[in-house]
Amino acid sequence: MNQYKPELQATAKDLDELFRLSDAGADSIYVGHQDFANRASGDLTIDEIKQATEHLQAQNKKIYVMVNAIYHNEHLKALPSYLKQLESINVDGIVAGDQAIYQVIKDIGSSLSINWHPSTLATNYQTLKFWHKRGLSRATLSNELSLDAVREIKEQVDFPIDIQIHGMTNIFQSKRRLVQNYYDHVGQYYDPDQKRFIKEDRKEDTHYPIFEDKNGTHIMSNEDLMMIDHLDIILDAEIDGLKIEGILKETDYNEAIVAIYREAIDTYLADPEAYQQKKSGWKQRIYQIQPNDRRLNTGFYFKEQIY
Structure with a gap:
């Protein structure tokens, strides 16, 4: 009997959200601190x-701690101590993208499990x-x-592979505080909590969220990824981790999204025909709660998307 059961992953901004997403059906949660996480x-x-x-x-679920910042020399002074604390807590793994993490792990003799997430660089199995x-x-x-490329990578490696199935994606990062620097330049007050967006020239319908944290400036995608219609393809390929990115979303929204995908995944694994019959209903539920300024699409999975 096929024992395949994917890990439904979600991100949480605080303990309240973490508890609620776990109760909604997430198998694992991503958390982090901006000193070490992008x-x-x-x-x-x-x-x-x-x-x-x-x-x-205690619920047989997992926690992954993001340590995926791009590190400069000064950051490496605090990183070993932080990793040792995470290991003593017995977290299930760390999420990293800077190659320095391998040397630091070796230097401190750590056995932390590494989830490799180098953003745009994880594009081939070699x-x-x-x-x-x-x-x-x-x-x-x-x-x-593309999903074809995802399937090919999965066939070529013998360790778990994760992909994103819902939410915003990052399309640009700068270590500079570009927004704050602009406000300083024009002599205006900078409110870091204000939501800001940028548009493409001659494309008034574009709506790219832009925000800053300790690691610089981040511009997010114009649309949210939504793969509820295509989970059958993903599940047939036996992808190990399916991630819901909840950044810049309210907890109520993230909780509802996790619950919908939990139901859809479990339905398909139990009865593929029932999934086909119900998926339009799940899609409609997502559209009902989707923010008006955030369109939904399938990203690069079926076409070359140009940001």
Whole structure:
């Protein structure tokens, strides 16, 4: 009997969201702190991560801590201590993209499991095999891949592969505080909590969220990814991790999205025909709660998307 059961993954900005997403059906949760993580939804302290770990593992679920910042020399001073604390808490893994993580893990003799997530660089199976020999335990593929490419990579590697199935994607990052620098330049007050968007020239319907954290400036996709219609293809390929990116979304929204995908995944694995009959209803539920300024599409999975 096929024992395939994918891991439904979600991101949480605080403990309340983590508890609610777990109850909604997430199998694992991504958390982080901006001192070490790129585009973490929030800032969880070590004590909060310990509490989250105990809560999730008591339910036979997992916690992954994002340490996927691009590190400069000064960052490497605090990183070993942070990793040692995460290991002592017994988190299920770390999410990393900077190659320095491999050397730091070796230097401190850590056995932390590495989920390799180098953003746009995880596009072929040979690169992933290279890093697997050096310590990665699983890998998150780039959002720029087609589903055919995803399937091919999955067939070529013997470790878990994760992909994103819903939410925003990052399309640009700068280590500079571009928004704050602009406000300083024009002599206006900068409110870091204000939501901001940029548009393409001659394309008034574009709506790219832009925000800053300790790791610089981030511009997010014009649309949200939604793969509820195509889970059958993903599940038939036996992709190991299916991630819902909840950054810049309210907890109520993320909770509802996790619940919908949980129901859809379980339905397909139990009865593929029932999934086909019900998927239009799940899609409609998503459209009902989707913010008016966020369109939905399938990203690069079926076509070359131009941002």
